[in-house]
Amino acid sequence: MAVVRSTMLCQLNSARLVPFTSRFLSTTTTKEGEDLTVKQDEKKQGWISRFLSGPSYNPDGVDKQSHSSMLADTEVIYELQTHDVRNGEKDKYLDYYKKYSTEVTKATPGNELIGSWNVLFGNQDQSIHLWRYDNGYNDVDHHIKALLHNNSVRSAEKDIASMCGRRRTILLRSFSYWGEVKPRSPTHIYDLRSYVLKPGTMIEWGNAWAKGITYRKEHNQNVAGFFAQVGQLYMVFHIWAYKDMAARQYIRQHTWSKPGWDSTVAYTVPLISRMQSKILVPNEFSHLQ
Structure with a gap:
């Protein structure tokens, strides 16, 4: 009994820490006390099956993946800027x-400002882009070079800084089950x-959210879901x-009336240490209106 209980505790701890890779091998014990080990199917899985049952296991590490590659299915990077305006x-x-957005887009054509808002409720005198x-990251590298060496971008960035008390930025990737961000027409x-x-x-x-997002799509309110890559991690x-x-x-x-939400x-x-909500209104040059 002590051995069985120890095995169960190890399986529970492993499932909590790494649900995508839970129970690569299943072990059962016969009446005679013999251990029978059965390998799971090692064929490649799509993201839906990875969320539901975990990825296939390769003992040689060939198919090992980072958490980021398991959560996102494109290489697109997003940057969320938060500026406290004087x-x-x-x-x-x-x-x-x-002006800054125009100069950045000219210097790095792969960059696009898709959302720009002012905070209405939350931290006032704050803008988010x-x-x-x-x-x-190829475009991120090009952007870094522009910030360091392109005189037009540097001048426009300096003007912005003069208007702010504090600025923060974070690099993100999009959860695969949200999809990519799409422009929205007025008014929201x-x-x-x-x-x-x-x-x-x-x-x-x-x-949890691979399933939970299905409860939040009926009214087309889902815009984007991101997880941090650089900056405040586990965000x-x-x-x-x-x-x-x-x-x-x-x-x-209405969402709360749906069974399962x-x-x-x-x-x-x-799973949350801290959470916050801000109500935003779009600026006139935002693609998300």
């Missing part, structure tokens, strides 16, 4: 930022929800779009 300088700041690097408010997860729980979060961002605050309230209440919430809440 009091009374918002209009001038936005003029400077529009979402960039996409279509060619992944946006709910930016950020979660700092407990270390080691990102795969569990992905497991997740969800962006939702609503016609207005009344629509937001109705849709959220409460299970997603109950499972994911213990």
Whole structure:
């Protein structure tokens, strides 16, 4: 009994830390006490089967994957910038930022500003911008060179900095089950929800939300879901779009009436260390309106 209990505890701990790779080998004991080990099928799996049952196991490590490659299915990188604008300088700041976005796009054609907002409820006098690097880290490297050596980009970036008290940026990838961000026509408010997860729980979060997102698509409110690559790690961002605050309230209440949504919430809440919500309104040059 002691051996069986020890084996069960090891399996439970392994499943919690790395759900995608839980139980590569299953062991059963016969009445005579003989251990029979059965290897699982090692064929390649799609992302849906990886979320449901874990990836196939190669004892030689040939098929080992990083968590990022298991959660995302493209090399596209996103950058989320958060700027605390000096009091009374918002209009001038936005003029400077529009010029900056033009210079960055000219210097690095693979970069695109797809979302730009002002915070309405949350941290006021704050602007948030979402960039996409279509060619992944190759475009990130080109952007770094532009920031360091392109005089037009450097000058525009300096103007922005003069309008801010504090600036923060984070590099992200998109969860595969959310899909890529698509432009939206007017008019929406946006709910930016950020979660700092407990270390080691990102795969569990992905497991739960691969199913949970299906409860949140009926009203086309799902805009984007990201996880951090550089900056604050074990951080997740969800962006939702609503016609207005009344629509937001109705849709959220409607979601709670769906059987199964409460299970997603109950499972994911213990994974969170800190969470925050901000209501955003788009700037006139944002692709997400």
